[in-house]
Amino acid sequence: MISKIGKIILKKHIHQIENGYVWPGGYPIYGVMQDGGCLCSNCVKENRRQIYLDSLEPSGHTGWELLASNINWEDMELSCDNCYMEIECAYPDESKRQYQNN
Numbered sequence: 424m425i426s427k428i429g430k431i432i433l434k435k436h437i438h439q440i441e442n443g444y445v446w447p448g449g450y451p452i453y454g455v456m457q458d459g460g461c462l463c464s465n466c467v468k469e470n471r472r473q474i475y476l477d478s479l480e481p482s483g484h485t486g487w488e489l490l491a492s493n494i495n496w497e498d499m500e501l502s503c504d505n506c507y508m509e510i511e512c513a514y515p516d517e518s519k520r521q522y523q524n525n
């Protein structure tokens with residue numbers, strides 16, 4: 424049974440990922456799920472309730488259990504495992520971006 428404080432922390436954590444950026448710094452943040460998948464801020468927002476409930480009582484196999492959040496520093500190819508949208512990175516390598524566009 425998760426404590427009241429634990430529930431508040433979980434809600435704040437989900438809310439922070441929904442915002443898409445952490446402060447200070449404004450770095451792009453995404454959710455890391457129990458199964459190792461990445462979830463973008465939009466998908467966290469759209470599935471907020473499911474994530475909250477499943478994270479309160481993890482069963483290990485719903486795919487909506489939040490394990491952590493992470494800042495995407497440099498991975499330009501990181502994408503959401505739910506909607507496949509690109510997850511913004513804080514320090515894109517512009518030389519690689521030009522290469523991709525060619």
Ligand SMILES: [Zn+2]
Nearest residue numbers: 463466503506
């Ligand atoms: Zn997504």
